[in-house]
Amino acid sequence: xxxxxxxxxLGARDLRLELEELYAAYVGCLDEERxxxxxEFFVEQCLYKIIPRENFERGLPLATWLCESKGYLIDRVVxxxxxxxxAPRYMRRMVSGIRVLGWKEGxxxxxxxxxxxxTLQDELTRVFNTGQYRDRLVVEAGKLKFRxxxxxFDSLLxxxxxxxxx
Amino acid sequence: MSVSAHKEWPKxxxxxxxxxxxxxxxxxxxxxxLIFCGPSWSYVALEAELPHPGDFKRTCIGEKPVxxxxxxxxxxxxxxxxxxxxxxxxxxxHLGNVSEFMCPYHQWTYDLKGNLIGxxxxxxxxxxxxxxxxxxxxxxxxxxxxxxxxxGVVFASFSADLQALEDYFGPxxxxxxxRVFDGRELRVLGYSRQLIxxxxxxxxxxxxxxxHASLLHVFLVSFGLFRADQPSKVQMDKTGRHGxxxxxxxxxxxxxxxxxxxxxxxxxxxxxxxxxxxxxxxPEYTVVMTTLWPNLIxxxxxxxxxxxxxxxxxxxxxxxxxxxxxxxxxxxxxxQRRLRxxxxxxxxxxxxxxxxxxxxxxxxxxxxxxxxxxxxEMGGRxxxxxxxxxxxxxxxxxxxxxxxxxxx
Numbered sequence: 298x299x300x301x302x303x304x305x306x307l308g309a310r311d312l313r314l315e316l317e318e319l320y321a322a323y324v325g326c327l328d329e330e331r332x333x334x335x336x337e338f339f340v341e342q343c344l345y346k347i348i349p350r351e352n353f354e355r356g357l358p359l360a361t362w363l364c365e366s367k368g369y370l371i372d373r374v375v376x377x378x379x380x381x382x383x384a385p386r387y388m389r390r391m392v393s394g395i396r397v398l399g400w401k402e403g404x405x406x407x408x409x410x411x412x413x414x415x416t417l418q419d420e421l422t423r424v425f426n427t428g429q430y431r432d433r434l435v436v437e438a439g440k441l442k443f444r445x446x447x448x449x450f451d452s453l454l455x456x457x458x459x460x461x462x463x
Numbered sequence: 464m465s466v467s468a469h470k471e472w473p474k475x476x477x478x479x480x481x482x483x484x485x486x487x488x489x490x491x492x493x494x495x496x497l498i499f500c501g502p503s504w505s506y507v508a509l510e511a512e513l514p515h516p517g518d519f520k521r522t523c524i525g526e527k528p529v530x531x532x533x534x535x536x537x538x539x540x541x542x543x544x545x546x547x548x549x550x551x552x553x554x555x556x557h558l559g560n561v562s563e564f565m566c567p568y569h570q571w572t573y574d575l576k577g578n579l580i581g582x583x584x585x586x587x588x589x590x591x592x593x594x595x596x597x598x599x600x601x602x603x604x605x606x607x608x609x610x611x612x613x614x615g616v617v618f619a620s621f622s623a624d625l626q627a628l629e630d631y632f633g634p635x636x637x638x639x640x641x642r643v644f645d646g647r648e649l650r651v652l653g654y655s656r657q658l659i660x661x662x663x664x665x666x667x668x669x670x671x672x673x674x675h676a677s678l679l680h681v682f683l684v685s686f687g688l689f690r691a692d693q694p695s696k697v698q699m700d701k702t703g704r705h706g707x708x709x710x711x712x713x714x715x716x717x718x719x720x721x722x723x724x725x726x727x728x729x730x731x732x733x734x735x736x737x738x739x740x741x742x743x744x745x746p747e748y749t750v751v752m753t754t755l756w757p758n759l760i761x762x763x764x765x766x767x768x769x770x771x772x773x774x775x776x777x778x779x780x781x782x783x784x785x786x787x788x789x790x791x792x793x794x795x796x797x798x799q800r801r802l803r804x805x806x807x808x809x810x811x812x813x814x815x816x817x818x819x820x821x822x823x824x825x826x827x828x829x830x831x832x833x834x835x836x837x838x839x840e841m842g843g844r845x846x847x848x849x850x851x852x853x854x855x856x857x858x859x860x861x862x863x864x865x866x867x868x869x870x871x
Contacts, residue, residue: 347811351557352653358802359653359787362811365803368734375734380681382817384824454782455657458819459811 300439305400316395316407319434319441324390327462332377335462336370339443340435343367347448347463350428361450361459373462381460387416388425388461404444405434411448413463415456426452426463472871473836477859478844483833485662485826490869491778497868498757499525499775502625504611504618506759506772507531507541509786511615511649517560517575522784523774524619524758529608530554530564531617534575539612541619542577542605564605577605614644616770632755633700639707639753642745643763648791652801655785657810661822662829663773663781664865669818670752670760671706671861673697673852674841679821682813695852702867703846703860704756710852711749738803741765754857756864764814766797767804779826783819785809 298306307315319338326334339345347362364370391412398406408431415425428450434441448463470487473479484490499505505524508531512520519532521544528544546553546566553566563580564573572581579600587593608619611628618628629637659666669675677684677691695710733739741749744766753761760771768789774782785808789801807814829837839862842854846863849856 349654349656355558357651357653358798359655359805360802361655361809363802363806364735365737366735369738371734372738376682376813380685380813382679382681383820453654453656455655455810457657457659457810457823458816460816 301403301436304405304436304441305403309397312397312405313395315441316397320392320395320409324392328387328389330461332374332462335374336367339367339370339446340437341367343370343443344445344447345370345443345462346446347450347459349453350449350451351453353447353449361455362462377460383458383460385418386460389414389416390463392430403435405441407432407434411463423456424452425456426450426459428452428463470833470871472866476844477846477862477866478838478840480837480839480858480862481833482829482835482837484871485664486778486830486833488778490871491775493869495525495527495775497870498865499527500621501868502620502622503757504620504625504628504631504755505757506616506755506770507619508539508617509615509649509651509770509788510539510612510617511651511788512558512786513539513617515560517562518558519554519561520558521554521556522772523782524608524621526775526777527621528552528554529619531619532561532564532575539610539617540576541608541610541617542573543608545605546571547573547579547603547605573605577607579604614641614646615649616644632705633702635698636700636705636707636753636755639698639709639751640755640761642748642751643761643768649788650791650793650798652787652789652798652805655787655809657783657785657819658776658780659783659819659822660780661826662778663775664861665822665825666760666771666773666781666783667754667861668858669822670708670754671857672855673708673710673857674855675821677852679817680814682807682817691852696848696850697852697854697857698848699846699857699860702864704864706754706857706860708752708852708857709748709750711747738806740800741804742797742800754861756861762808764807765804766800767808768801769805769808779830 323338345364346360348360352359364373392409395407395409398408408429411428411430412424413426414422416422428448431447431449432443433445435444470483473481507522508520513533516533516535519530521530529541530544531539531541534540544552544554548569548571551566551568553564570583571579574580582594585594608621609623611618613628632640693710698707699705749765751763758773762769762771770786772784774784776782787805789798809815839855839859842849842856846856846860
């Protein structure tokens with residue numbers, strides 16, 4: 298049985314467990330600032346967007362953050378590491394309410410809630426951003442990877458700047 | 464309102480900017496009164512946001528909430544978002560469509576011009592209560608603002624008596640404005656909003672300052688989008704309140720002139736070059752950043768176009784509301800290009816992240832030291848148009864006008 302077939306044959310409960318592990322690994326990578334590993338959660342031809350909910354609901358195409366390939370994700374990481382000027386911070390992400398919508402032609406559709414907490418050096422921890430992940434995953438090299446990840450955020454007014462991925 | 468004696472502008476004039484103007488509550492209140500409610504045209508909307516009669520947009524001038532609405536006859540009205548009865552902010556949605564405005568508290572109702580058309584129980588109930596017989600709805604409408612539109616952009620003013628919009632801009636700024644707003648119909652691509660913990664004037668200083676761009680913005684510099692050695696100029700209107708930073712793409716090589724730019728990273732290549740695939744769209748210049756007193760920045764950075772509206776939130780914070788747009792006659796390729804290049808700007812922009820972070824650092828430095836002052840001498844101590852970007856001339860011009868309006 299191929300890896301893809303194995304995933305397809307998983308019952309709802311086992312699939313959920315796989316996804317729990319995947320999302321834990323995803324936020325762990327970001328929370329621990331291993332940004333160089335972050336693009337590896339995606340396939341080469343991927344779409345990653347952070348979108349204000351008001352744009353999404355009105356059908357307006359502008360994303361606050363748009364990556365149309367894995368190369369694009371890498372460019373963002375280079376910016377975080379080398380070009381962007383910003384104050385030191387910690388970010389912690391919580392994912393819950395993972396819902397499997399099902400497989401469609403080899404693509405697994407998943408939704409989940411997320412909250413990102415931000416801690417700046419001289420300030421109390423605050424809710425930085427919260428919203429919904431709308432994800433499409435595929436099996437590549439035996440692993441589930443994101444083909445598409447949309448972070449649709451409720452918190453329209455961004456506290457200063459959005460530097461790290463969600 | 465008087466300014467306390469210890470708050471005096473330094474004797475060097477506009478070559479110094481005293482730090483008390485960024486944190487003082489009295490100054491902030493005076494700015495609201497004399498600048499945002501004074502004889503100035505504030506940006507409020509794009510007409511493309513309100514295509515149909517009854518379409519409205521909720522926004523602010525300074526910190527004062529207003530509603531922009533398209534009337535049944537197609538004209539645009541701007542009214543205070545404050546019920547004439549008890550002051551309730553009756554409109555709570557960013558955008559929407561109504562046939563009339565109704566305050567939820569006591570259901571006072573207004574037409575799209577802001578005229579009061581309904582007061583429940585005005586004649587009382589069972590002959591009891593009601594408004595006094597001489598109460599005339601005509602005297603209790605929403606406060607209406609002065610409105611001016613040009614090529615799809617809506618401006619409003621609390622002042623009834625001020626210059627025509629074109630005279631207010633002046634010929635040089637009008638020419639920059641008309642490059643982007645040439646009469647073609649606009650298409651809104653989306654919004655971004657950020658709350659920047661800094662005084663609103665620091666945003667204008669940032670966009671009126673070409674000196675920082677080639678130093679702070681490693682990203683911009685590395686890709687030759689903006690460098691001190693490329694052809695550029697700064698322009699102002701005759702009052703100094705508006706300004707334009709203009710540049711066009713130059714040859715990209717390391718020279719003696721940019722040896723000071725420590726941020727220059729050679730051999731910097733994008734893994735996905737689609738991000739920076741600009742096409743020449745407007746005559747002559749590739750980048751024009753226009754600042755219009757008192758609340759607007761018009762961004763034309765290659766093919767990414769945006770209005771950046773400043774909404775003040777006390778002396779120590781402002782909301783920066785971005786409206787990205789294109790034209791209805793853009794093909795899909797051009798729209799995609801605008802959306803890609805939007806990655807440079809906004810709350811998560813490859814370039815503008817640096818600005819919002821540095822503005823916060825500025826506020827952290829100037830706030831606690833009101834007795835000190837900034838040195839604003841790059842390119843001289845006065846202000847005039849220049850054919851280079853090694854100057855703070857446009858900032859000095861802004862403060863020349865600011866001092867005049869604020870009487871400080």
